[in-house]
Every structure is written in C-alpha cells, then in structure tokens.
Amino acid sequence: MSQPTPSNLDPTSVSSFRKHLTNSTRIIAILGAGLSAPSGLPTFRSTNALWHNHDVFLVASPAGWRRDPGLVWQFYSERRRDARRASPNPAHYALVELAKRKKGFVALSQNVDGLLQRAGLDGNSGQLKLLHGNLFDLSCAGGCGYVDRDNFVDPLCDVLAEGRTRANVLGAGVQGGRPPKVSALLFEGIAAKNRKILGEEKFADGAPTAGDAAPLRELGEDVVRVPDAVPELHSGIEKEELPWCPRCKEHLLRPRVVWFGESLPEDIMADVDALFEEDKIDLCLVIGTSSKVWPTAGFCDQARKRGAKVAWVNMGADDVKSPRQDDWVFLGDAAVILPQILVAEGVLQT
Ligand code: BV8
Numbered sequence: 001m002s003q004p005t006p007s008n009l010d011p012t013s014v015s016s017f018r019k020h021l022t023n024s025t026r027i028i029a030i031l032g033a034g035l036s037a038p039s040g041l042p043t044f045r046s047t048n049a050l051w052h053n054h055d056v057f058l059v060a061s062p063a064g065w066r067r068d069p070g071l072v073w074q075f076y077s078e079r080r081r082d083a084r085r086a087s088p089n090p091a092h093y094a095l096v097e098l099a100k101r102k103k104g105f106v107a108l109s110q111n112v113d114g115l116l117q118r119a120g121l122d123g124n125s126g127q128l129k130l131l132h133g134n135l136f137d138l139s140c141a142g143g144c145g146y147v148d149r150d151n152f153v154d155p156l157c158d159v160l161a162e163g164r165t166r167a168n169v170l171g172a173g174v175q176g177g178r179p180p181k182v183s184a185l186l187f188e189g190i191a192a193k194n195r196k197i198l199g200e201e202k203f204a205d206g207a208p209t210a211g212d213a214a215p216l217r218e219l220g221e222d223v224v225r226v227p228d229a230v231p232e233l234h235s236g237i238e239k240e241e242l243p244w245c246p247r248c249k250e251h252l253l254r255p256r257v258v259w260f261g262e263s264l265p266e267d268i269m270a271d272v273d274a275l276f277e278e279d280k281i282d283l284c285l286v287i288g289t290s291s292k293v294w295p296t297a298g299f300c301d302q303a304r305k306r307g308a309k310v311a312w313v314n315m316g317a318d319d320v321k322s323p324r325q326d327d328w329v330f331l332g333d334a335a336v337i338l339p340q341i342l343v344a345e346g347v348l349q350t
Helices: 011-022 062-067 069-085 090-101 184-198 266-277 296-305 334-342
Strands: 027-031 105-109 128-130 133-140 216-219 222-225 253-257 283-287 309-314 328-331
Touching: 011 328, 011 334, 027 090, 027 296, 062 069, 069 133, 069 253, 090 105, 090 334, 128 266, 266 296, 283 296, 296 309, 309 334
Parallel strands: 027 105, 027 283, 105 128, 283 309, 309 328
Antiparallel strands: 133 253, 216 222
C-alpha cells in the first residue's frame, strides 16, 4: 500500500525519488545544522542563529582561541549543555533506518551535536563521518596528542558552570542589549597598528581589553587611546581557571571541533576522498545545510561527477544551490519530510 505523502510534497516527485532510492546502493547524505533544528538546537545563519549572537572569529577560530580561550569555552560549554538536553528527532531516526537497510550509505555530517550518534548511527561504523568534529571530544590544544572522547562532564570546571557567564562579548552581562561585533581579525589589525605606534619594546600583545578594541591615536608626543567606546570584550576567565591537558600539563584542553581556518581531520578527508574516488554514487542527499562552508559545500558537485542524482531537503529554497532539472527538491521540515521519503513502507528494500 503506498503511503500518503505529506500534503506539501509533490506525490510524483516523491514516488520517483522512492523508486530511485530503492534501486540505489551507494548513497551519501551531506548534513547540516537544519537536521538538528527540530531538536531545538539553533542553526548558524538563520534568524536567531548562533553566529548572530556570537562573533564567529572570536569563538570558532584559532585567532579567537589565542585571544580568549575562556570566551571560546563559554560558547562551547553552552552548546554542549544544549546538545545534551536535546533529543534526536524523527529526521535523525529516519537516517539511522536508512543506514541499517543500505550498507552503502554514508552520512557526511557538519554537525557536532552528537544527536545522530544518540539516534543509533555508530560513529565507528564507517557510515558516519564527523567532518567538523564533536562537541563531546576534547583534545590537547598544544597538539601533544591527548584526546578525551565522549566527555559529557558539565561543567568541565567551575568558571564554565551554567549561569557563570561573565560580562563579555557573548552578550550576557553586557548592559544595553547586544554586544558589538568585533572580530579577532579586527584585533589583528588593531594590534599591528598599536605595535607600530608603541614600538616593539613597549607593545605587549595580550588578551584584548576594552582599550585594545579602541585603537591608539598619535597626538604629537602623546599616544592616547580613542575613548573606550567598546564594553569589556574579554570573558574575564584566566587560563588557569580552564581545563588543562592531563598528559602534557602544558596546554589547555580544547573542544575537538574544526574551527574556521583549520583543516578538516586528515583521516576523515582521506575517507571522503576515497568515497569520491571509488565507483559510482547513486544518490546524494543534501539535508539542512546552507552549503556555505567549504570544503563540504563542494561535496554535492563531487557526488554528481560520480553519477549521483541529488535530492535536497531544506526549510527554504534559498539554500538549494543551483538545482538541476532532474534533482528532487523537498522543501519543509526535515523531521517531517525524511520519515516520509526515506522510511515509508516498501521504500527501503535492501
Ligand atoms: C578549511 C565548527 C582549509 C564547529 C564550523 C578564509 C580563511 C580561512 C578559511 C577560509 C577563508 N575563506 C573561506 C575559507 C574556508 C572556510 C569557509 O568555508 N568559510 C566560509 C564561511 C566562506 N572553511 C574552513 O575554514 C574549513 N577549513 O577550509 O581548511 C584551510 C585551512 C586554512 C586556511 C584556509 C583553508 C573549516 C570549516 C569548518 C568551520 N567550523 N563549525 C562548530 O562550532 O559547530 S562551520 C559551521 O557551519 C558548522 O559546522 C555548521 O555545520 C557549518 C555549516 O553551516 P550549516 O550546517 O549549513 O548551518 P546553517 O545555519 O548555515 O544552515 C542551516 C540550514 O538548515 C539552512 O539552509 C536552513 O534553511 C536549513 N534548515 C533550518 N531548519 C531546518 C532546515 N532544513 C530542514 N529542516 C529544518 N527543520
């Protein structure tokens, strides 16, 4: 008996998709934050998004880590807490069901929230590649090789306890609404200018303070700071208060996620390259992603080059990147659509 398709999906499109899915062996799914949005986790670029309240360079880049690891840890501690409190949604379970029935299925996930693993897709099964790491893995920031997997401890240390967020650029405690968006790249420019004005012997490159965010100005002999128009930009957390690597004891522990400007893990990229080198790919699912972040944004085209037909699942058409005539485009909530198109009776013959 054919399943009723959700009213907003074109039955012909769903039926042709289901037919192709049944005949597919090698399937990849490119996953983004939209997959976890139905679980209540904010995405990155939509309205009340993560990046709208945090300066991505201050909380998800090596420059931001160097300047204020406390700020970075506050950001990731909040996300660890939110992810632990969230539950997998029907979209996660539909993908797990697909993986069970189709051994040639591989999920390439940008998500670090652990929800797909909690829905039952084993990160070690080869069917899940965590492209940007995992909120619950920690590693030595100095690269001594120490890794602490599946660490769900909360708080990791007193200063990261819930509600301890001090006045800082994250916005909590900053009076008068949203904090200014000052990126670490701007700090680079300010530091370079201040170094030039003060000269090497007087310049100290340390954690930014409100003053640092207000560049110096040369007035004759005097060097004055432009009025401190910028509220406290520092978490106020000292390094000593943060978690340290228990092995080398010389560096902090950091979240084992991939920040902007960092390469994706070599082993993961080797697996992804192998995926695209091997023979034909039958189907590429692109689910809940704005396809803005590289190199993942290029994977769909790589799949097409291996013969894949493409199906898009997204809340809006804006992020369906240059769809082709024979693509399937399913617009709506992944938690509603995926169970319908992936798991409906009779769809998943092995
Ligand atoms: C790299 C960390 C080589 C973990 C993330 C300049 C300097 C340095 C690098 C670059 C540069 N210019 C470009 C680059 C490359 C850079 C990049 O791509 N930048 C972009 C912004 C232009 N990439 C990198 O740096 C990568 N590394 O290239 O290494 C290198 C090395 C050195 C120098 C140069 C290059 C590393 C990228 C990884 C960055 N880390 N996260 C974390 O904190 O999470 S990225 C972050 O964005 C998340 O991982 C997230 O997953 C990812 C992508 O976002 P999406 O998942 O797509 O989420 P988004 O909110 O954008 O969209 C959600 C979608 O869901 C929307 O379409 C929405 O409509 C939809 N939706 C919402 N609800 C639903 C839904 N759909 C269905 N149902 C719903 N209910």
